[in-house]
Amino acid sequence: MVLLDLLGRRWALRVLWELRDRPAPSFRALQAACGGASSSVLSSRLAELTAAGIIERSEQGYRLTEEGRFLVASLQTMNAWADRWAERADQALP
Template identity: 45%
Template sequence: MTTPMPGREVRGSTTGRPLMAALDLFGRRWILRILWELQEAGPLGFRPLQQRCDGMSSSVLHQRLAELREARLVEQAPGTDYRLAPLARQACAALAGLSQWSESWAAELDGLDGGESTLR
């Protein structure tokens, strides 16, 4: 599976539009979790990052980190920890608005079912 990139055909779109590539990349299992953990904890080595991600398999973590490095969202100098690249920090800031919206959405849906939440 190739890393989704602007200008390339991606899952669900043949246009190569940057937004579609971003949605494809962020929709891959564990990608957002890795970004969130690096945003919250700062630079992390492989094992600490794996532990923060509920012990995901090392092969999946290696694959996702390779994709994030290729997409220039995660950086790692040889022998150092993984850290968010500037593009990833911008993405996390942009996603913060979606996160806030999702809380409003959950509250709206929660109000429709008589207050008994099945969403959390």
């Protein structure tokens, strides 16, 4: 439940999504990629995700830790389900 609480906070999943393939070189770059996250909210999410051991700041910028990469890989199953669900919902529309 603690993980779901963390991931359910505004912008948390978006941060993970933006870092899934490559680090963000700076706070501003990550903020731009997140398209609309306020500085204060993004800063809070980064602090929480860092404290949880999911992301870290390195010389390359913000990036997923090994645990973060494992988490993102685990979320791919949910993403696949969501794609199927969206397809069914689209087919149900008149």
